[in-house]
Amino acid sequence: MSPRIIRAQDCPPQPWKNGMGRTREIAVFPPGADMASFLWRISVAEVDSAAPFSAFPGVDRHIALLDGAGFSMTLDGAHTHRLDRPYVPFAFPGEASVAVSLINGATRDFNLMLRRGQAVGRIDAWHAPGRYAPGADVVLIYCARGEAVTVDGVLHAGDALLTPSPGVELELRDSTVIFAVSVEPPGK
Known part of the structure; x- marks a missing residue:
C-alpha cells in the first residue's frame, strides 16, 4: 500500500x-x-x-x-x-x-x-514538540490532538496517515499528540 x-x-x-x-x-x-x-x-x-x-x-x-x-x-x-x-x-x-x-x-x-496469533501490535503516544521518525512496523499515524507535518501532508486532529513513507519524519507542534500504531507478525 x-x-x-x-x-x-x-x-x-x-x-x-x-x-x-x-x-x-x-x-x-x-x-x-x-x-x-x-x-x-x-x-x-x-x-x-x-x-x-x-x-x-x-x-x-x-x-x-x-x-x-x-x-x-x-x-x-x-x-x-x-x-x-x-x-x-x-x-x-x-x-x-x-x-x-x-x-x-x-x-x-x-x-x-x-x-490473535496472526498479528501483534501496540499504540505509542508521542506528545513532545519535535521531530519523530516512525519505525518500519508503523502502519498508521493518527493525529489525536493538534497538527503534525510530514512529507506526505499535514495531519489535523482526527486525521491519519496510512502506511507512512519509508524514512518519513513528523514534526509535532506544541500540544500535538500523535498515536503511532505498530503491527507485526507474531514472534518478531
Missing part, C-alpha cells in the same frame, strides 16, 4: 457490532475486510451511554481515551480499569465481557484490534 492521508470527515459513523454505540473505522487490513476477517482494524468509538463493549473472540484490543472524562471498564465482572487518562493505551482480550460506566458524560476513544 502506498501512503495515504485519511481525513476525519471521510470516516462516517457506523454502528458497533452489538448495535449499542458508534464507531468510525479509520483503516482495516486487508483492505475491505469485514469484522470476521480483518487481521487488524483501527477505529475511533463514540461512547455516550453505559453500553457494554462488543465481544471479539480471538482478538487483542488496545484502547486509549481521546476526549471526555472517560469511563470505568469492568472486565468479566472482576477486573476494573478506569480509562480516564487521555492518550494512555490499555490492552485487553476481545472476548472479555466489558461493562462500562461513564465517569462524567460522553467520550471518544481510539481503538486497535489485532487478530
Whole structure:
C-alpha cells in the first residue's frame, strides 16, 4: 500500500457490532475486510451511554481515551480499569465481557484490534514538540490532538496517515499528540 492521508470527515459513523454505540473505522487490513476477517482494524468509538463493549473472540484490543472524562471498564465482572487518562493505551482480550460506566458524560476513544496469533501490535503516544521518525512496523499515524507535518501532508486532529513513507519524519507542534500504531507478525 502506498501512503495515504485519511481525513476525519471521510470516516462516517457506523454502528458497533452489538448495535449499542458508534464507531468510525479509520483503516482495516486487508483492505475491505469485514469484522470476521480483518487481521487488524483501527477505529475511533463514540461512547455516550453505559453500553457494554462488543465481544471479539480471538482478538487483542488496545484502547486509549481521546476526549471526555472517560469511563470505568469492568472486565468479566472482576477486573476494573478506569480509562480516564487521555492518550494512555490499555490492552485487553476481545472476548472479555466489558461493562462500562461513564465517569462524567460522553467520550471518544481510539481503538486497535489485532487478530490473535496472526498479528501483534501496540499504540505509542508521542506528545513532545519535535521531530519523530516512525519505525518500519508503523502502519498508521493518527493525529489525536493538534497538527503534525510530514512529507506526505499535514495531519489535523482526527486525521491519519496510512502506511507512512519509508524514512518519513513528523514534526509535532506544541500540544500535538500523535498515536503511532505498530503491527507485526507474531514472534518478531
